[in-house]
Amino acid sequence: MEHLKFEYPSAKRRVTKKAHVGVVGSGDMEVLMQPSETGAAHVSVQTSVNGFTQSWKAVMDRFFAGYDGAVSIHINDAGATPGTVMLRLEQAAEVIEQ
Amino acid sequence: MSFQVGLRGKAWFRALTGADSPRAGDPGSVLASDVALGKDTARFLCVVPNPQARFPCVRKGEVGLEEAYTLAKRIREVVEQDENQKKRPIIAIVDVKSQAYGRREETAGIFLAAAASADAYATARIKGHSIITLVVWQTISGGFLTHGYQANRILAFDDASVVIHAMHKEAAARITLRTVADLERLGHEILPMSYDIRDYAKLGLLHKLLHVENPDNPAPATVGQVRDALILAVDDARAGTTDLSNRFNSEAARQTRLAGLTARARMEAEWATA
Amino acid sequence: MSTATVEPEFVGRTSFIELDARSRAEMLMDAGTGRELVGPFERIESPWLPEQGIAPQSDDGCVVIKGQIGGKPAVVVALEGGFQAGSMGDVSGAKMTAALDLAARDSQNGKKTAAVLLLETGGVRLQEANLGLAVIAEVIGSLLVLRQHAPIITVIAGTVGCFGGMSLVAGLSSYVVMTPEARLGLNGAEVIEQESGIEEFDSADRALIWAINGGEQRVGMGLADELVEDNAAKIAVAVRKYVEAGLPRAHRSQQVELYRERIAALDVSQQIDPLTLRSSWGTAKKSGGAR
Numbered sequence: 297m298e299h300l301k302f303e304y305p306s307a308k309r310r311v312t313k314k315a316h317v318g319v320v321g322s323g324d325m326e327v328l329m330q331p332s333e334t335g336a337a338h339v340s341v342q343t344s345v346n347g348f349t350q351s352w353k354a355v356m357d358r359f360f361a362g363y364d365g366a367v368s369i370h371i372n373d374a375g376a377t378p379g380t381v382m383l384r385l386e387q388a389a390e391v392i393e394q
Numbered sequence: 395m396s397f398q399v400g401l402r403g404k405a406w407f408r409a410l411t412g413a414d415s416p417r418a419g420d421p422g423s424v425l426a427s428d429v430a431l432g433k434d435t436a437r438f439l440c441v442v443p444n445p446q447a448r449f450p451c452v453r454k455g456e457v458g459l460e461e462a463y464t465l466a467k468r469i470r471e472v473v474e475q476d477e478n479q480k481k482r483p484i485i486a487i488v489d490v491k492s493q494a495y496g497r498r499e500e501t502a503g504i505f506l507a508a509a510a511s512a513d514a515y516a517t518a519r520i521k522g523h524s525i526i527t528l529v530v531w532q533t534i535s536g537g538f539l540t541h542g543y544q545a546n547r548i549l550a551f552d553d554a555s556v557v558i559h560a561m562h563k564e565a566a567a568r569i570t571l572r573t574v575a576d577l578e579r580l581g582h583e584i585l586p587m588s589y590d591i592r593d594y595a596k597l598g599l600l601h602k603l604l605h606v607e608n609p610d611n612p613a614p615a616t617v618g619q620v621r622d623a624l625i626l627a628v629d630d631a632r633a634g635t636t637d638l639s640n641r642f643n644s645e646a647a648r649q650t651r652l653a654g655l656t657a658r659a660r661m662e663a664e665w666a667t668a
Numbered sequence: 669m670s671t672a673t674v675e676p677e678f679v680g681r682t683s684f685i686e687l688d689a690r691s692r693a694e695m696l697m698d699a700g701t702g703r704e705l706v707g708p709f710e711r712i713e714s715p716w717l718p719e720q721g722i723a724p725q726s727d728d729g730c731v732v733i734k735g736q737i738g739g740k741p742a743v744v745v746a747l748e749g750g751f752q753a754g755s756m757g758d759v760s761g762a763k764m765t766a767a768l769d770l771a772a773r774d775s776q777n778g779k780k781t782a783a784v785l786l787l788e789t790g791g792v793r794l795q796e797a798n799l800g801l802a803v804i805a806e807v808i809g810s811l812l813v814l815r816q817h818a819p820i821i822t823v824i825a826g827t828v829g830c831f832g833g834m835s836l837v838a839g840l841s842s843y844v845v846m847t848p849e850a851r852l853g854l855n856g857a858e859v860i861e862q863e864s865g866i867e868e869f870d871s872a873d874r875a876l877i878w879a880i881n882g883g884e885q886r887v888g889m890g891l892a893d894e895l896v897e898d899n900a901a902k903i904a905v906a907v908r909k910y911v912e913a914g915l916p917r918a919h920r921s922q923q924v925e926l927y928r929e930r931i932a933a934l935d936v937s938q939q940i941d942p943l944t945l946r947s948s949w950g951t952a953k954k955s956g957g958a959r
Contacts, residue, residue, distance in 0.1 A: 297718045316708045319688055319750040320725040328708055328726055344723040370711070374723040448936050451864055463928040470924055495855050495863035501880050501940045502931060503891045505854040506920060509839025512805075513921040516812045535792070535801065536854055539833050543805040560797040568862055570794070584716055586758075586799040599802050638809040641802065642762070651799065654762035657712045661705055661732065661766035668703040668734040 300341040300352055304360045307337035311365040315391035318384045325373035325381065329388040332368040343373035351378060359385045365392060400443040400455030402531045402610055403489025407440040409617045410487070410624075417468075423447055423455075424464040431483060432625035437472050439465060440487040441541055451496030457537040458494030462507035465541055469514035473521055483524040483628045484515070486542040492562065493536030508540040515544035524631035526624055530609065532557050546631035546640070547601035549623060551609050556591045563589060585650060598647030601627055682900040684825050685849060689746035689754075692786050692825070693733045695900050696744055696907050701735035706763055714757045716796050725751045730760035732767045738908040741774065741781040743767050749788030749828035756789065756834065757796040761803020768810035775817035782911045783814055784821045785841065790856070791832015804833035811840055815919065819843060821910045823903060824850040824892075829881070831856050840921045843910040844892035845903065846883030852892065853881040879942045888946035891920070 311331050318326035325343075332338060339356055355378045369385070376384070404425070408414040413427040420426065423444035428437050443455035452458035472482050494504060519525045527545035531553075538558065542548070550556055567574045581588035585596060595603050604623055607616050634640055642651055642658070684692060694702055706712055708726035717724045729751035734743045745764045747754035756764075764785075771781040792800035811820055819842035824830045829851035830838050838844055838852055846852065855863075857871035870876065879885060886892040896906050920927075930949060934940060 297721050297723075314709060316726070319748055320723050321750040324750075325723075326708070326726060328711070330709060342718070342723060344721050370726075372713075372723050372725055450936075451868070459931045460928075463924055463931060466924040467928060492863075493854060495860045495868075497860065497869045497880070498934075498936055498940050500853045500855060500860065500869075501942055501945065502934060503839075503886075503889070503927075505835035505852065506839040506891055506927065507931070508854060509836040509921040510924055510927065512808050512836055513812065513840055513919075514924070516809055517922075519809075520813065520816075536833060536836075538801065539805055539808070539836055543801075544809060558798065560792040560801045561794060565859075565862060566794065569859075580720075584719060584795070586716060587795065587797045594798055597798060597802065599798075637813065638806050641806065651758055651762075653712060653715050654758035654799075654803070657706055657728075657759050657762040658766040660710060660712065661763060661770065664705045665734065665770045668705060 298343050298346050298349070300343065300349055302339040302353060302356045304337040304339070307360055307364045308335060308366050309364045311367055311392050313392045313394065315388040317387045317391070320372045320374050323375050323377070323380070325371055325376040325384060327384045327388045328370045329367050329392055332366040335366055337365065337367050337369070339369040339371070341371045341373060343371070345373070345375045354378070355381045358382065363389055365389065367392065400441070400489050400491065403440050403487050404442040405610065406528070406530050406612070407438060407442070407487050409612055410621060411438045420464050421447065421460040423452060423461050424468070426468040428482070431485070431621065431628065434480070434483050434628065436483040436485050436628070437468070438485045438487060439468060439541070441465070441490050449494065449496065449498055451494040451499060455489070455491045456494040457490050457492070457508070457540045458496070458499055459502055459504055459507045462504070462511040462540050466510040466514040469518050472523065473518050476523070481521065481523040483526060484518055485624060486525065486527045486545060488527055488529045488533045488538065488542040489531040490533055490537035490541060492534045493540065508536055511540045512544055519544060519546055520636050522636060524628045526627045526631065528620070528624065529556060529558060531555060534562055535560050546634065547627040548599060549602045549604055549627060550591055550594070550600055552591065552603040552605045553609055557589050558591065558594050559589055596646050597650050598644035599641050601630070678897070678899070683898050684900040684903050685827060685847065685898050687900065688750060689729070689731045689748035689786060689788065693731050693744040693746040696737060696784060696904050697733060698736040698739065702733045703735060705732045705734055705767070712759055714759055714796065716757065720795055722795060728757060728759035728763070729754060730763045732763050737782065737784065737911045740911050741779055742784060742911055743771050743781060744784045744786065746786035747789045752793055754789035754828050755791060755793035756800045756803050757793040758799040758803060761800070761807060765803065765806045765810045768807065768814050772810065772814040772817065775814060780818045782818045782821065784823065784907055784911070785837065786823050786825070787830040787834055787838060788825065788828045789830055789832070789834045790828060791834050801833060804837070807837055808840060811837060815840070815842065819910060819913070819915050821845065821907055823907065824852055824883070825898065825903070826850040840919070842916050842919060843894070844886070845894050845896055845906050845910070846886055846892045847896060847898045848883045849898060850883040851877065851881035852886050885942050885946065889942070889949045
């Protein structure tokens with residue numbers, strides 16, 4: 297198990313909604329996205345697949361390159377591919393931005 | 395050492411009740427007898443191996459269709475008879491290999507048979523009969539849900555061969571593609587996965603661990619010791635509630651089942667305002 | 669000339685099986701009345717899974733939604749088949765047990781509250797072994813208290829089905845609704861093959877599995893109440909109907925004499941033909957207290 301953390305201090309736009317997407321099945325993950333209590337975005341990941349910190353950072357960087365909401369994100373992951381990770385993040389963001 | 399599951403159960407049933415044959419009309423695998431227990435008359439129940447069983451998959455002491463429905467019958471009989479009088483305690487002597495793993499059993503709905511037995515035990519408990527389970531050797535999975543796990547109080551012998559678990563080591567090893575040694579090691583790291591009865595006791599589900607001399611061939615004094623423990627358990631059950639809340643409210647449970655207790659506390663708090 | 673597109677109802681339907689546990693539970697509630705309790709954002713997760721390198725889920729695979737069904741108070745408890753095969757651990761078991769206890773308490777205080785259990789589960793979560801088994805015993809205990817006052821409706825839709833200790837929960841229920849894809853049994857074919865040999869049950873024989881455990885068979889032999897196609901709207905209608913119906917005259921799990929006699933009458937010298945049980949036990953032949 298690994299617990300990863302990422303900060304995105306420039307994602308500061310206030311959001312008001314919560315979103316929960318996904319099921320922690322094999323090769324999948326769940327995202328809990330809600331307004332950040334710190335005024336900027338931060339991410340925590342609990343993953344059963346070790347050794348992919350750089351891969352996670354790359355996906356998170358790419359997500360926040362296009363998203364500026366001040367969100368607190370928590371992910372429980374059971375081996376989702378970067379493509380699936382991005383999809384779930386986008387699905388969650390869509391709910392938040394409705 | 396017991397060579398076969400179910401023989402220690404039969405020995406203890408005989409030692410505690412003086413009986414070792416089934417009641418008229420019952421299959422050879424279910425023993426039921428009413429005997430004095432302290433100031434009460436108690437009904438003792440036990441599932442034992444029956445090599446002559448009609449169903450091939452229950453001959454080694456597995457709890458199958460006939461066993462489950464017979465238990466249900468013998469329990470409901472007590473409930474009915476005691477409707478307007480003192481509620482007899484019901485003592486489940488438990489030493490069962492497992493539930494029956496057979497196609498006939500699945501076809502004929504063993505899930506419902508098991509439910510019927512659990513229903514009878516729980517109904518008796520809810521109506522005020524003290525249900526005491528004595529685990530003398532093994533009890534696994536569906537066998538325990540059917541015979542014994544609806545008790546007010548559970549006692550077990552403190553013996554290295556006594557096992558309460560969700561799946562036999564050998565079967566669990568096959569399914570998880572591990573060695574038995576690996577599983578035993580894992581059991582030492584993850585408390586609820588342990589095959590050791592002393593670890594089971596730490597989960598807070600057990601009322602008493604009984605230190606018993608020569609459990610396969612007990613001396614009269616040992617039988618007396620166990621009988622006394624059963625009497626005390628009946629009294630303790632009578633003084634408590636008819637539900638199973640004592641299990642997760644126990645001191646040990648507050649340590650080992652904190653997450654479940656937290657979920658329950660949140661549920662109670664949120665229910666009111668939902 | 670216009671070309672009308674005919675969309676067969678079945679193709680246009682919402683599949684219940686394709687919905688996750690939360691969506692299934694929400695689907696059954698009267699609009700606007702459902703509120704999830706101890707939901708994912710509270711993150712009451714299993715402490716045992718991470719220790720074994722397994723990712724936990726924020727709701728431990730159990731969704732509890734309280735609200736109304738057909739205008740009547742109800743609580744839906746849905747197991748997530750996509751997480752650890754919907755298996756029972758300390759937290760998911762505690763959520764289910766507590767929901768049943770609270771529904772019972774409300775019912776005893778005059779507000780009859782039905783429970784709807786969406787059982788997509790293999791039974792005990794082996795990674796929590798003895799706690800998984802214990803919580804199933806506790807669910808059974810709590811169900812039987814509630815069942816004195818209000819009905820318990822179990823829905824088994826697939827693809828996991830309802831196996832292991834949780835099959836007893838189905839057996840204890842007031843009503844059981846199944847789809848043709850669903851299966852209900854104590855032991856899955858793989859376990860029987862493992863414990864008793866391939867002759868006893870060839871787990872590769874899918875036709876045999878559904879012939880014995882499938883929804884059509886269980887309903888046909890009278891061990892489940894209704895076969896509904898995999899259609900969320902139709903399943904919701906069935907659930908509403910049973911909530912409205914209230915407690916049945918008798919519960920299957922109380923009909924000991926009936927089933928004891930049926931078992932005694934079986935010819936077990938060879939395997940039992942499932943279709944024979946449909947004709948001898950099925951709802952077409954009701955007698956002496958049979959439902």
